Amino acid sequence: MPELPEVESVRRQLDPELSGKRVLEVWVDPHPMVPRQFQRIAELKGRRISCVGRRGKFLISPLDRGLELVMHLGMTGVFRFEVSDPYTRASLTLDDGRRLIFKDVRRFGRIAVVDAGRYDTIPTLAHLGPEPLSDEFDPGRFSLWLTRTDAPVKPFLLSQRPVAGVGNIYADEALWVARIHPASRRVGPKRARLLHTAIREVLSAAIDREGTTFSDYRMVNGESGRNASFLFAYxxxxxxxxxxxxxxxKIVLGGRGTTYCPRCQRY
Ligand SMILES: [Zn+2]
Incomplete structure:
Protein backbone atom coordinates (compact mmCIF):
# COMPACT_ATOMS: atom_id res chain seq x y z
CA MET A 1 0.00 0.00 0.00
CA PRO A 2 1.55 3.31 -1.04
CA GLU A 3 2.59 5.62 1.78
CA LEU A 4 4.15 9.07 1.71
CA PRO A 5 7.47 8.19 -0.03
CA GLU A 6 5.66 6.20 -2.73
CA VAL A 7 3.09 8.96 -3.32
CA GLU A 8 5.88 11.54 -3.41
CA SER A 9 7.70 9.48 -6.06
CA VAL A 10 4.52 9.37 -8.16
CA ARG A 11 4.06 13.12 -7.64
CA ARG A 12 7.57 13.88 -8.88
CA GLN A 13 6.85 11.99 -12.10
CA LEU A 14 3.32 13.33 -12.61
CA ASP A 15 4.08 16.99 -11.92
CA PRO A 16 6.13 17.73 -15.08
CA GLU A 17 3.70 15.67 -17.20
CA LEU A 18 0.51 17.37 -16.00
CA SER A 19 1.55 20.94 -15.15
CA GLY A 20 -0.11 23.42 -17.48
CA LYS A 21 -2.09 20.73 -19.33
CA ARG A 22 -5.80 21.07 -20.03
CA VAL A 23 -8.13 18.08 -19.64
CA LEU A 24 -10.18 17.54 -22.81
CA GLU A 25 -12.08 14.36 -21.97
CA VAL A 26 -12.86 12.36 -18.83
CA TRP A 27 -13.86 8.70 -18.69
CA VAL A 28 -14.91 6.76 -15.56
CA ASP A 29 -15.55 3.04 -15.12
CA PRO A 30 -19.36 2.63 -14.97
CA HIS A 31 -19.03 -0.27 -12.49
CA PRO A 32 -21.52 0.35 -9.62
CA MET A 33 -18.80 0.02 -6.95
CA VAL A 34 -16.76 2.81 -8.47
CA PRO A 35 -18.63 6.18 -8.65
CA ARG A 36 -18.37 7.33 -5.02
CA GLN A 37 -14.59 7.58 -5.37
CA PHE A 38 -14.88 9.77 -8.46
CA GLN A 39 -17.00 12.53 -7.07
CA ARG A 40 -17.48 15.49 -9.48
CA ILE A 41 -14.78 14.14 -11.78
CA ALA A 42 -16.79 15.25 -14.85
CA GLU A 43 -16.03 18.84 -13.84
CA LEU A 44 -12.41 18.20 -14.80
CA LYS A 45 -13.37 18.53 -18.45
CA GLY A 46 -11.97 21.80 -19.84
CA ARG A 47 -9.97 22.56 -16.69
CA ARG A 48 -6.25 23.35 -16.65
CA ILE A 49 -4.01 21.57 -14.10
CA SER A 50 -1.49 24.02 -12.68
CA CYS A 51 0.79 21.53 -10.90
CA VAL A 52 0.75 18.34 -8.84
CA GLY A 53 1.30 18.83 -5.10
CA ARG A 54 0.93 16.47 -2.16
CA ARG A 55 -0.50 16.39 1.39
CA GLY A 56 0.22 13.15 3.26
CA LYS A 57 -0.80 10.36 0.87
CA PHE A 58 -3.04 12.66 -1.22
CA LEU A 59 -1.98 14.18 -4.54
CA ILE A 60 -3.53 17.63 -4.86
CA SER A 61 -3.64 19.68 -8.06
CA PRO A 62 -4.99 23.23 -8.17
CA LEU A 63 -7.25 23.75 -11.21
CA ASP A 64 -8.57 26.95 -12.72
CA ARG A 65 -11.97 28.36 -11.57
CA GLY A 66 -11.22 27.76 -7.85
CA LEU A 67 -11.34 23.98 -8.11
CA GLU A 68 -8.93 21.34 -6.93
CA LEU A 69 -8.22 17.81 -8.08
CA VAL A 70 -7.63 15.34 -5.22
CA MET A 71 -6.16 11.93 -6.01
CA HIS A 72 -5.46 8.99 -3.69
CA LEU A 73 -3.84 5.73 -4.80
CA GLY A 74 -5.72 3.62 -2.21
CA MET A 75 -4.11 0.18 -1.99
CA THR A 76 -3.37 -0.60 -5.62
CA GLY A 77 -3.83 2.60 -7.65
CA VAL A 78 -1.33 3.26 -10.45
CA PHE A 79 -1.09 6.11 -12.98
CA ARG A 80 0.23 5.37 -16.48
CA PHE A 81 0.33 6.93 -19.89
CA GLU A 82 -0.76 3.92 -21.94
CA VAL A 83 -3.74 1.98 -23.26
CA SER A 84 -6.55 0.92 -20.92
CA ASP A 85 -6.92 -2.57 -19.48
CA PRO A 86 -9.73 -4.22 -17.44
CA TYR A 87 -8.48 -2.54 -14.26
CA THR A 88 -8.72 0.98 -15.68
CA ARG A 89 -11.09 2.99 -13.43
CA ALA A 90 -10.67 6.39 -15.03
CA SER A 91 -8.79 8.14 -17.80
CA LEU A 92 -8.07 11.77 -18.63
CA THR A 93 -7.34 12.88 -22.19
CA LEU A 94 -4.94 15.83 -22.15
CA ASP A 95 -4.51 18.65 -24.67
CA ASP A 96 -1.14 17.21 -25.76
CA GLY A 97 -3.03 14.19 -27.12
CA ARG A 98 -1.97 11.76 -24.40
CA ARG A 99 -4.24 9.79 -22.09
CA LEU A 100 -3.49 9.41 -18.39
CA ILE A 101 -4.89 6.09 -17.17
CA PHE A 102 -5.76 5.34 -13.53
CA LYS A 103 -5.65 1.58 -12.91
CA ASP A 104 -6.82 0.19 -9.57
CA VAL A 105 -7.36 -3.55 -8.98
CA ARG A 106 -8.80 -3.25 -5.43
CA ARG A 107 -10.85 -0.07 -6.08
CA PHE A 108 -9.87 1.87 -2.93
CA GLY A 109 -8.26 4.69 -4.89
CA ARG A 110 -10.09 7.91 -5.65
CA ILE A 111 -10.01 10.92 -7.93
CA ALA A 112 -12.29 13.77 -6.92
CA VAL A 113 -12.86 17.39 -7.81
CA VAL A 114 -13.55 19.70 -4.87
CA ASP A 115 -13.81 23.44 -4.28
CA ALA A 116 -10.25 24.47 -3.40
CA GLY A 117 -9.45 23.67 0.23
CA ARG A 118 -12.90 22.20 0.99
CA TYR A 119 -12.29 18.65 2.14
CA ASP A 120 -15.47 17.94 4.14
CA THR A 121 -16.23 14.97 1.83
CA ILE A 122 -12.71 13.58 2.41
CA PRO A 123 -12.45 13.37 6.24
CA THR A 124 -8.90 11.92 6.36
CA LEU A 125 -7.64 14.88 4.36
CA ALA A 126 -9.70 17.39 6.36
CA HIS A 127 -8.16 16.20 9.65
CA LEU A 128 -4.66 15.49 8.38
CA GLY A 129 -1.74 16.22 10.71
CA PRO A 130 1.33 18.23 9.67
CA GLU A 131 3.59 17.25 6.77
CA PRO A 132 6.41 15.24 8.37
CA LEU A 133 9.22 16.87 6.38
CA SER A 134 8.00 20.44 6.86
CA ASP A 135 8.58 22.86 9.74
CA GLU A 136 4.92 22.37 10.66
CA PHE A 137 5.89 19.00 12.13
CA ASP A 138 7.11 20.41 15.40
CA PRO A 139 8.75 18.06 17.96
CA GLY A 140 7.17 19.88 20.91
CA ARG A 141 3.64 19.68 19.52
CA PHE A 142 4.17 16.05 18.44
CA SER A 143 5.27 15.21 21.97
CA LEU A 144 2.12 16.85 23.38
CA TRP A 145 -0.08 14.78 21.06
CA LEU A 146 1.64 11.60 22.28
CA THR A 147 1.39 12.41 25.98
CA ARG A 148 -2.29 13.37 25.71
CA THR A 149 -3.49 10.25 23.93
CA ASP A 150 -4.01 6.94 25.68
CA ALA A 151 -4.03 5.06 22.36
CA PRO A 152 -1.13 2.69 21.59
CA VAL A 153 1.49 4.64 19.67
CA LYS A 154 1.44 2.79 16.35
CA PRO A 155 -2.33 2.90 15.69
CA PHE A 156 -2.21 6.56 16.78
CA LEU A 157 0.42 7.30 14.12
CA LEU A 158 -1.69 5.47 11.52
CA SER A 159 -4.65 7.77 12.29
CA GLN A 160 -2.74 10.49 10.32
CA ARG A 161 -3.63 13.08 12.99
CA PRO A 162 -0.30 13.59 14.79
CA VAL A 163 1.57 13.49 11.47
CA ALA A 164 0.55 12.97 7.84
CA GLY A 165 1.57 10.14 5.54
CA VAL A 166 2.93 7.53 7.98
CA GLY A 167 1.35 4.13 7.24
CA ASN A 168 2.09 0.57 8.25
CA ILE A 169 5.56 0.26 6.72
CA TYR A 170 7.11 3.50 7.98
CA ALA A 171 5.41 3.31 11.39
CA ASP A 172 7.13 -0.06 12.02
CA GLU A 173 10.41 1.35 10.72
CA ALA A 174 10.33 4.58 12.73
CA LEU A 175 9.35 2.79 15.96
CA TRP A 176 12.21 0.34 15.47
CA VAL A 177 14.70 3.18 14.90
CA ALA A 178 13.40 5.03 18.01
CA ARG A 179 13.39 1.77 20.06
CA ILE A 180 9.74 2.19 21.05
CA HIS A 181 7.33 -0.74 21.41
CA PRO A 182 4.47 -0.28 18.89
CA ALA A 183 1.82 -0.87 21.60
CA SER A 184 3.36 1.59 24.05
CA ARG A 185 0.94 4.07 25.64
CA ARG A 186 3.71 5.82 27.53
CA VAL A 187 5.76 7.80 25.06
CA GLY A 188 7.16 10.70 27.08
CA PRO A 189 8.78 13.87 25.69
CA LYS A 190 12.26 12.36 25.35
CA ARG A 191 11.12 9.34 23.36
CA ALA A 192 8.67 11.48 21.39
CA ARG A 193 11.63 13.52 20.13
CA LEU A 194 13.49 10.36 19.13
CA LEU A 195 10.40 9.19 17.27
CA HIS A 196 10.01 12.59 15.58
CA THR A 197 13.59 12.35 14.28
CA ALA A 198 13.12 8.69 13.28
CA ILE A 199 9.97 9.44 11.26
CA ARG A 200 11.84 12.09 9.27
CA GLU A 201 14.83 9.80 8.75
CA VAL A 202 12.94 6.77 7.47
CA LEU A 203 10.68 8.85 5.20
CA SER A 204 13.57 10.86 3.71
CA ALA A 205 15.63 7.74 3.07
CA ALA A 206 12.65 6.03 1.41
CA ILE A 207 11.94 9.07 -0.78
CA ASP A 208 15.59 9.02 -1.92
CA ARG A 209 15.06 5.38 -2.97
CA GLU A 210 11.73 6.19 -4.67
CA GLY A 211 9.66 4.21 -2.18
CA THR A 212 9.12 0.57 -1.22
CA THR A 213 7.64 -1.88 -3.70
CA PHE A 214 6.22 -5.21 -2.55
CA SER A 215 3.61 -6.04 -5.15
CA ASP A 216 1.35 -3.25 -6.33
CA TYR A 217 3.11 0.06 -6.02
CA ARG A 218 4.69 1.29 -9.24
CA MET A 219 5.75 4.70 -10.40
CA VAL A 220 4.25 6.37 -13.46
CA ASN A 221 7.05 4.96 -15.64
CA GLY A 222 6.24 1.46 -14.36
CA GLU A 223 9.40 1.13 -12.27
CA SER A 224 9.64 -0.15 -8.70
CA GLY A 225 11.01 1.72 -5.71
CA ARG A 226 14.27 0.41 -4.26
CA ASN A 227 13.57 0.76 -0.53
CA ALA A 228 12.35 -2.80 0.20
CA SER A 229 15.83 -4.24 0.71
CA PHE A 230 16.70 -1.45 3.16
CA LEU A 231 13.89 -2.08 5.67
CA PHE A 232 14.89 -2.79 9.29
CA ALA A 233 11.74 -4.34 10.73
CA TYR A 234 8.69 -4.21 8.44
CA LYS A 250 5.22 -10.20 14.22
CA ILE A 251 1.93 -9.42 15.98
CA VAL A 252 -1.41 -7.92 15.01
CA LEU A 253 -2.02 -4.48 16.52
CA GLY A 254 -5.10 -2.39 15.75
CA GLY A 255 -5.89 -4.90 13.00
CA ARG A 256 -2.54 -4.39 11.23
CA GLY A 257 0.44 -6.70 10.94
CA THR A 258 3.20 -5.22 13.09
CA THR A 259 6.85 -6.27 13.36
CA TYR A 260 9.14 -5.19 16.19
CA CYS A 261 12.09 -6.32 18.28
CA PRO A 262 10.94 -7.66 21.67
CA ARG A 263 14.40 -7.03 23.10
CA CYS A 264 15.32 -3.49 22.05
CA GLN A 265 11.90 -1.82 21.61
CA ARG A 266 10.68 -0.95 25.07
CA TYR A 267 7.13 -0.53 26.23
ZN1 LIG B 1 16.69 -5.65 18.65
Missing amino acids: GRGGEPCPRCSYPLR
Missing part, protein backbone atom coordinates in the same frame (compact mmCIF):
# COMPACT_ATOMS: atom_id res chain seq x y z
CA GLY A 235 8.00 -7.56 6.77
CA ARG A 236 10.96 -9.22 8.53
CA GLY A 237 9.19 -11.18 11.31
CA GLY A 238 11.37 -14.10 12.49
CA GLU A 239 14.56 -12.60 11.07
CA PRO A 240 17.29 -11.33 13.42
CA CYS A 241 16.98 -7.72 14.59
CA PRO A 242 19.61 -5.71 12.65
CA ARG A 243 20.62 -4.04 15.95
CA CYS A 244 20.66 -6.83 18.56
CA SER A 245 20.15 -10.06 16.54
CA TYR A 246 17.15 -11.19 18.64
CA PRO A 247 14.40 -12.57 16.34
CA LEU A 248 11.92 -9.87 15.29
CA ARG A 249 8.35 -10.66 16.31
Whole structure:
Protein backbone atom coordinates (compact mmCIF):
# COMPACT_ATOMS: atom_id res chain seq x y z
CA MET A 1 0.00 0.00 0.00
CA PRO A 2 1.55 3.31 -1.04
CA GLU A 3 2.59 5.62 1.78
CA LEU A 4 4.15 9.07 1.71
CA PRO A 5 7.47 8.19 -0.03
CA GLU A 6 5.66 6.20 -2.73
CA VAL A 7 3.09 8.96 -3.32
CA GLU A 8 5.88 11.54 -3.41
CA SER A 9 7.70 9.48 -6.06
CA VAL A 10 4.52 9.37 -8.16
CA ARG A 11 4.06 13.12 -7.64
CA ARG A 12 7.57 13.88 -8.88
CA GLN A 13 6.85 11.99 -12.10
CA LEU A 14 3.32 13.33 -12.61
CA ASP A 15 4.08 16.99 -11.92
CA PRO A 16 6.13 17.73 -15.08
CA GLU A 17 3.70 15.67 -17.20
CA LEU A 18 0.51 17.37 -16.00
CA SER A 19 1.55 20.94 -15.15
CA GLY A 20 -0.11 23.42 -17.48
CA LYS A 21 -2.09 20.73 -19.33
CA ARG A 22 -5.80 21.07 -20.03
CA VAL A 23 -8.13 18.08 -19.64
CA LEU A 24 -10.18 17.54 -22.81
CA GLU A 25 -12.08 14.36 -21.97
CA VAL A 26 -12.86 12.36 -18.83
CA TRP A 27 -13.86 8.70 -18.69
CA VAL A 28 -14.91 6.76 -15.56
CA ASP A 29 -15.55 3.04 -15.12
CA PRO A 30 -19.36 2.63 -14.97
CA HIS A 31 -19.03 -0.27 -12.49
CA PRO A 32 -21.52 0.35 -9.62
CA MET A 33 -18.80 0.02 -6.95
CA VAL A 34 -16.76 2.81 -8.47
CA PRO A 35 -18.63 6.18 -8.65
CA ARG A 36 -18.37 7.33 -5.02
CA GLN A 37 -14.59 7.58 -5.37
CA PHE A 38 -14.88 9.77 -8.46
CA GLN A 39 -17.00 12.53 -7.07
CA ARG A 40 -17.48 15.49 -9.48
CA ILE A 41 -14.78 14.14 -11.78
CA ALA A 42 -16.79 15.25 -14.85
CA GLU A 43 -16.03 18.84 -13.84
CA LEU A 44 -12.41 18.20 -14.80
CA LYS A 45 -13.37 18.53 -18.45
CA GLY A 46 -11.97 21.80 -19.84
CA ARG A 47 -9.97 22.56 -16.69
CA ARG A 48 -6.25 23.35 -16.65
CA ILE A 49 -4.01 21.57 -14.10
CA SER A 50 -1.49 24.02 -12.68
CA CYS A 51 0.79 21.53 -10.90
CA VAL A 52 0.75 18.34 -8.84
CA GLY A 53 1.30 18.83 -5.10
CA ARG A 54 0.93 16.47 -2.16
CA ARG A 55 -0.50 16.39 1.39
CA GLY A 56 0.22 13.15 3.26
CA LYS A 57 -0.80 10.36 0.87
CA PHE A 58 -3.04 12.66 -1.22
CA LEU A 59 -1.98 14.18 -4.54
CA ILE A 60 -3.53 17.63 -4.86
CA SER A 61 -3.64 19.68 -8.06
CA PRO A 62 -4.99 23.23 -8.17
CA LEU A 63 -7.25 23.75 -11.21
CA ASP A 64 -8.57 26.95 -12.72
CA ARG A 65 -11.97 28.36 -11.57
CA GLY A 66 -11.22 27.76 -7.85
CA LEU A 67 -11.34 23.98 -8.11
CA GLU A 68 -8.93 21.34 -6.93
CA LEU A 69 -8.22 17.81 -8.08
CA VAL A 70 -7.63 15.34 -5.22
CA MET A 71 -6.16 11.93 -6.01
CA HIS A 72 -5.46 8.99 -3.69
CA LEU A 73 -3.84 5.73 -4.80
CA GLY A 74 -5.72 3.62 -2.21
CA MET A 75 -4.11 0.18 -1.99
CA THR A 76 -3.37 -0.60 -5.62
CA GLY A 77 -3.83 2.60 -7.65
CA VAL A 78 -1.33 3.26 -10.45
CA PHE A 79 -1.09 6.11 -12.98
CA ARG A 80 0.23 5.37 -16.48
CA PHE A 81 0.33 6.93 -19.89
CA GLU A 82 -0.76 3.92 -21.94
CA VAL A 83 -3.74 1.98 -23.26
CA SER A 84 -6.55 0.92 -20.92
CA ASP A 85 -6.92 -2.57 -19.48
CA PRO A 86 -9.73 -4.22 -17.44
CA TYR A 87 -8.48 -2.54 -14.26
CA THR A 88 -8.72 0.98 -15.68
CA ARG A 89 -11.09 2.99 -13.43
CA ALA A 90 -10.67 6.39 -15.03
CA SER A 91 -8.79 8.14 -17.80
CA LEU A 92 -8.07 11.77 -18.63
CA THR A 93 -7.34 12.88 -22.19
CA LEU A 94 -4.94 15.83 -22.15
CA ASP A 95 -4.51 18.65 -24.67
CA ASP A 96 -1.14 17.21 -25.76
CA GLY A 97 -3.03 14.19 -27.12
CA ARG A 98 -1.97 11.76 -24.40
CA ARG A 99 -4.24 9.79 -22.09
CA LEU A 100 -3.49 9.41 -18.39
CA ILE A 101 -4.89 6.09 -17.17
CA PHE A 102 -5.76 5.34 -13.53
CA LYS A 103 -5.65 1.58 -12.91
CA ASP A 104 -6.82 0.19 -9.57
CA VAL A 105 -7.36 -3.55 -8.98
CA ARG A 106 -8.80 -3.25 -5.43
CA ARG A 107 -10.85 -0.07 -6.08
CA PHE A 108 -9.87 1.87 -2.93
CA GLY A 109 -8.26 4.69 -4.89
CA ARG A 110 -10.09 7.91 -5.65
CA ILE A 111 -10.01 10.92 -7.93
CA ALA A 112 -12.29 13.77 -6.92
CA VAL A 113 -12.86 17.39 -7.81
CA VAL A 114 -13.55 19.70 -4.87
CA ASP A 115 -13.81 23.44 -4.28
CA ALA A 116 -10.25 24.47 -3.40
CA GLY A 117 -9.45 23.67 0.23
CA ARG A 118 -12.90 22.20 0.99
CA TYR A 119 -12.29 18.65 2.14
CA ASP A 120 -15.47 17.94 4.14
CA THR A 121 -16.23 14.97 1.83
CA ILE A 122 -12.71 13.58 2.41
CA PRO A 123 -12.45 13.37 6.24
CA THR A 124 -8.90 11.92 6.36
CA LEU A 125 -7.64 14.88 4.36
CA ALA A 126 -9.70 17.39 6.36
CA HIS A 127 -8.16 16.20 9.65
CA LEU A 128 -4.66 15.49 8.38
CA GLY A 129 -1.74 16.22 10.71
CA PRO A 130 1.33 18.23 9.67
CA GLU A 131 3.59 17.25 6.77
CA PRO A 132 6.41 15.24 8.37
CA LEU A 133 9.22 16.87 6.38
CA SER A 134 8.00 20.44 6.86
CA ASP A 135 8.58 22.86 9.74
CA GLU A 136 4.92 22.37 10.66
CA PHE A 137 5.89 19.00 12.13
CA ASP A 138 7.11 20.41 15.40
CA PRO A 139 8.75 18.06 17.96
CA GLY A 140 7.17 19.88 20.91
CA ARG A 141 3.64 19.68 19.52
CA PHE A 142 4.17 16.05 18.44
CA SER A 143 5.27 15.21 21.97
CA LEU A 144 2.12 16.85 23.38
CA TRP A 145 -0.08 14.78 21.06
CA LEU A 146 1.64 11.60 22.28
CA THR A 147 1.39 12.41 25.98
CA ARG A 148 -2.29 13.37 25.71
CA THR A 149 -3.49 10.25 23.93
CA ASP A 150 -4.01 6.94 25.68
CA ALA A 151 -4.03 5.06 22.36
CA PRO A 152 -1.13 2.69 21.59
CA VAL A 153 1.49 4.64 19.67
CA LYS A 154 1.44 2.79 16.35
CA PRO A 155 -2.33 2.90 15.69
CA PHE A 156 -2.21 6.56 16.78
CA LEU A 157 0.42 7.30 14.12
CA LEU A 158 -1.69 5.47 11.52
CA SER A 159 -4.65 7.77 12.29
CA GLN A 160 -2.74 10.49 10.32
CA ARG A 161 -3.63 13.08 12.99
CA PRO A 162 -0.30 13.59 14.79
CA VAL A 163 1.57 13.49 11.47
CA ALA A 164 0.55 12.97 7.84
CA GLY A 165 1.57 10.14 5.54
CA VAL A 166 2.93 7.53 7.98
CA GLY A 167 1.35 4.13 7.24
CA ASN A 168 2.09 0.57 8.25
CA ILE A 169 5.56 0.26 6.72
CA TYR A 170 7.11 3.50 7.98
CA ALA A 171 5.41 3.31 11.39
CA ASP A 172 7.13 -0.06 12.02
CA GLU A 173 10.41 1.35 10.72
CA ALA A 174 10.33 4.58 12.73
CA LEU A 175 9.35 2.79 15.96
CA TRP A 176 12.21 0.34 15.47
CA VAL A 177 14.70 3.18 14.90
CA ALA A 178 13.40 5.03 18.01
CA ARG A 179 13.39 1.77 20.06
CA ILE A 180 9.74 2.19 21.05
CA HIS A 181 7.33 -0.74 21.41
CA PRO A 182 4.47 -0.28 18.89
CA ALA A 183 1.82 -0.87 21.60
CA SER A 184 3.36 1.59 24.05
CA ARG A 185 0.94 4.07 25.64
CA ARG A 186 3.71 5.82 27.53
CA VAL A 187 5.76 7.80 25.06
CA GLY A 188 7.16 10.70 27.08
CA PRO A 189 8.78 13.87 25.69
CA LYS A 190 12.26 12.36 25.35
CA ARG A 191 11.12 9.34 23.36
CA ALA A 192 8.67 11.48 21.39
CA ARG A 193 11.63 13.52 20.13
CA LEU A 194 13.49 10.36 19.13
CA LEU A 195 10.40 9.19 17.27
CA HIS A 196 10.01 12.59 15.58
CA THR A 197 13.59 12.35 14.28
CA ALA A 198 13.12 8.69 13.28
CA ILE A 199 9.97 9.44 11.26
CA ARG A 200 11.84 12.09 9.27
CA GLU A 201 14.83 9.80 8.75
CA VAL A 202 12.94 6.77 7.47
CA LEU A 203 10.68 8.85 5.20
CA SER A 204 13.57 10.86 3.71
CA ALA A 205 15.63 7.74 3.07
CA ALA A 206 12.65 6.03 1.41
CA ILE A 207 11.94 9.07 -0.78
CA ASP A 208 15.59 9.02 -1.92
CA ARG A 209 15.06 5.38 -2.97
CA GLU A 210 11.73 6.19 -4.67
CA GLY A 211 9.66 4.21 -2.18
CA THR A 212 9.12 0.57 -1.22
CA THR A 213 7.64 -1.88 -3.70
CA PHE A 214 6.22 -5.21 -2.55
CA SER A 215 3.61 -6.04 -5.15
CA ASP A 216 1.35 -3.25 -6.33
CA TYR A 217 3.11 0.06 -6.02
CA ARG A 218 4.69 1.29 -9.24
CA MET A 219 5.75 4.70 -10.40
CA VAL A 220 4.25 6.37 -13.46
CA ASN A 221 7.05 4.96 -15.64
CA GLY A 222 6.24 1.46 -14.36
CA GLU A 223 9.40 1.13 -12.27
CA SER A 224 9.64 -0.15 -8.70
CA GLY A 225 11.01 1.72 -5.71
CA ARG A 226 14.27 0.41 -4.26
CA ASN A 227 13.57 0.76 -0.53
CA ALA A 228 12.35 -2.80 0.20
CA SER A 229 15.83 -4.24 0.71
CA PHE A 230 16.70 -1.45 3.16
CA LEU A 231 13.89 -2.08 5.67
CA PHE A 232 14.89 -2.79 9.29
CA ALA A 233 11.74 -4.34 10.73
CA TYR A 234 8.69 -4.21 8.44
CA GLY A 235 8.00 -7.56 6.77
CA ARG A 236 10.96 -9.22 8.53
CA GLY A 237 9.19 -11.18 11.31
CA GLY A 238 11.37 -14.10 12.49
CA GLU A 239 14.56 -12.60 11.07
CA PRO A 240 17.29 -11.33 13.42
CA CYS A 241 16.98 -7.72 14.59
CA PRO A 242 19.61 -5.71 12.65
CA ARG A 243 20.62 -4.04 15.95
CA CYS A 244 20.66 -6.83 18.56
CA SER A 245 20.15 -10.06 16.54
CA TYR A 246 17.15 -11.19 18.64
CA PRO A 247 14.40 -12.57 16.34
CA LEU A 248 11.92 -9.87 15.29
CA ARG A 249 8.35 -10.66 16.31
CA LYS A 250 5.22 -10.20 14.22
CA ILE A 251 1.93 -9.42 15.98
CA VAL A 252 -1.41 -7.92 15.01
CA LEU A 253 -2.02 -4.48 16.52
CA GLY A 254 -5.10 -2.39 15.75
CA GLY A 255 -5.89 -4.90 13.00
CA ARG A 256 -2.54 -4.39 11.23
CA GLY A 257 0.44 -6.70 10.94
CA THR A 258 3.20 -5.22 13.09
CA THR A 259 6.85 -6.27 13.36
CA TYR A 260 9.14 -5.19 16.19
CA CYS A 261 12.09 -6.32 18.28
CA PRO A 262 10.94 -7.66 21.67
CA ARG A 263 14.40 -7.03 23.10
CA CYS A 264 15.32 -3.49 22.05
CA GLN A 265 11.90 -1.82 21.61
CA ARG A 266 10.68 -0.95 25.07
CA TYR A 267 7.13 -0.53 26.23
ZN1 LIG B 1 16.69 -5.65 18.65
